[in-house]
Structure formats: structure tokens, C-alpha cells
Amino acid sequence: MKLRTKTIIGIAVIEALALALLIVTGLQWLKSSNENRLKVGTNQLASVFAKATRDAVLATDLAYLDSFAESLVSEQNLAYIRITDRNGVELARHGDYTHVDTRVSPAEVTDGVYDVISPIQVDGQLYGNVEMGVTVNDLHVMLSQATRSSLLIAIAEMSLVALFSLALGTYLMRRLDVLRKGAEKVARMGPGAQIMVTGNDEVTRVSTAFNEMSRSLAKAQEKLAEKHQQQIALTNKVTELAQVAEHARDVIIITDAKGKITWVNPAFESLTGYTLSEVVGQSPGSLLQGDSSDLEIVHEMSRKIARRKLYALRFLITLKVGNLIGLSLISHQ
Numbered sequence: 001m002k003l004r005t006k007t008i009i010g011i012a013v014i015e016a017l018a019l020a021l022l023i024v025t026g027l028q029w030l031k032s033s034n035e036n037r038l039k040v041g042t043n044q045l046a047s048v049f050a051k052a053t054r055d056a057v058l059a060t061d062l063a064y065l066d067s068f069a070e071s072l073v074s075e076q077n078l079a080y081i082r083i084t085d086r087n088g089v090e091l092a093r094h095g096d097y098t099h100v101d102t103r104v105s106p107a108e109v110t111d112g113v114y115d116v117i118s119p120i121q122v123d124g125q126l127y128g129n130v131e132m133g134v135t136v137n138d139l140h141v142m143l144s145q146a147t148r149s150s151l152l153i154a155i156a157e158m159s160l161v162a163l164f165s166l167a168l169g170t171y172l173m174r175r176l177d178v179l180r181k182g183a184e185k186v187a188r189m190g191p192g193a194q195i196m197v198t199g200n201d202e203v204t205r206v207s208t209a210f211n212e213m214s215r216s217l218a219k220a221q222e223k224l225a226e227k228h229q230q231q232i233a234l235t236n237k238v239t240e241l242a243q244v245a246e247h248a249r250d251v252i253i254i255t256d257a258k259g260k261i262t263w264v265n266p267a268f269e270s271l272t273g274y275t276l277s278e279v280v281g282q283s284p285g286s287l288l289q290g291d292s293s294d295l296e297i298v299h300e301m302s303r304k305i306a307r308r309k310l311y312a313l314r315f316l317i318t319l320k321v322g323n324l325i326g327l328s329l330i331s332h333q
Contacts, residue, residue, distance in 0.1 A: 192218030
């Protein structure tokens, strides 16, 4: 999945959750507030009607009750009104009455009528009831329209968010694509390639760091190439010197920093009778000096080797077979 797609999906999910919470909360508040207002108004109206019919119920004035009920249904836009005595005997009824169910809230009724009952009392004694049905179709229509409008607004906002996310994702991908092309350019042309830097955001800082890294890699590569050339030249020089030493007629001894022999040429082996394996790790002075050697010269040679100084000496050395010969020794660092 592309980064742009992930960005769009992530923003859309967050926005959808926020909108869902807002819509549910808003519709619930709208429903609750309108229901409470309708309940309060209906109960007050039923209570007023109960008080208005109290005397007629006590006198069992059926003509008045019938006229009163008829006028209420027509003037108050009620679904029905029904007046009964204390025994439940119907005294008057007008409108489309079927049954009374006060347990259902206004928004939950299925027949479009909210039922309410108000008792007819005198000094706390029950003489009858006023049953009234209020039409709540307007409430249902209003809640339905509110729900539909909220969904349309949510769809419109989600569409705008999707377009914005697409634009933002496209912009970011274009900026990041510059880094990708820069990396491909480095892979193709080597370190030192630069990319164009614009803006002043996080991508700009990453692009600047990329250019600095590319320049640093180029400098490091130049130094490595230079050292590699120096190493090749040194290797060639050492090879040439090794060939010269190998075929030289003069005796050549190579020692380490501690003055121990690490290599001798064939001329040394021919002259002294010692092989390379026999002399490696030994000191030239202790190996070649004999009873006739000048100890002062041997000590002087050891001191100069230890101090890594140039010197030229002539002294007698003892061969492997015991013979003595004179040898001129010149040191090189």
C-alpha cells in the first residue's frame, strides 16, 4: 500500500469516527430536548383539560363533555380525547381512539400518536381521567430530516477530507519522490550528486541533509581513491625494491624496529652460509660476531639500530663454517 493511500485512509478513518460521534451526540440531544418539551407541554395541556371538565364529570353533564371533547380535537390538533369516570366508563370521546399506552416515548411510537392520561381529582379523590393522544408526526419528520441532513453533511465533509488528503498525499509524495530520484542519481553517478531543495519544512531539511551526506561521501571516496593510488605506488615500489634486493650481489639484511632480522637476500645466504629460516628473529650482531669481532663496533651498531640512525661500519664477521671475513655495513631507514 502506498504512503499516499495510507495517509488518505488514516485521515478518513479519524474524520469518520469524529463525525459519527458528533452526529450521534447531536441527534440524541435533538431527540431528547424535543421529547422533553413535548412531554411537558402535553402533560400541562392534559392537566388543564382535566380541571376544565371536573365539574361536568361530577355532574355527569354528557352534552357539555361531548361538546368540549369535539372542540378540543378540532382546535388543538389532537388525534383523540377520551373522558372516563372513576370506574372507567366512557363519558365522551372524539377522534381516532384505539388504546392508550403511556409507556412509549414520543419518538418511539409507531402509530404517530403520543398517549397521555391526566386524572380528574377533587381534594385528592379520583373522579375520572382525561385520556389524550397528541400527534407527533411533525417530531418524527423533523428527526428524520435532521438525520438525513446530518448524513449529507457528513458525506460532503468526508468528500472534502478525501480530496484534501489526496492533495496533501500527492504533495508529500512529490516532495519525497525528489529524494528517491536523488538516491537513484547517487546509485547511477556515484556520491556527490545533489537534489534541488525548496521550501522550509521537514522534507526540505531531509533534502539538505541528503545533499550534505552526498558531498561527504564524495569527499570520502576521493580520499579513498587517493590512498588507493598511493598504496598501489608503494606496492609497486616495494616490488621493484624486492626484485633489486633479490638479485643484488651485496648482502642485504632487513630488520624490524627491534633490530631483529626479518629477511635476507640470497647474497647473504651464499656469503655467510646461513639460510633465511635460520636467521629470522635473530640480531645481526649476535649472529655474525665472533672472537675476532670488535665488540665496540658491534655495540655501536646495536645502539644506532636502536636509535634508528644511519651508519656505515666495517668489521669482521664470522661465517657459519667459522671463517672470518671483513664486511662494510651501510644502514638505510
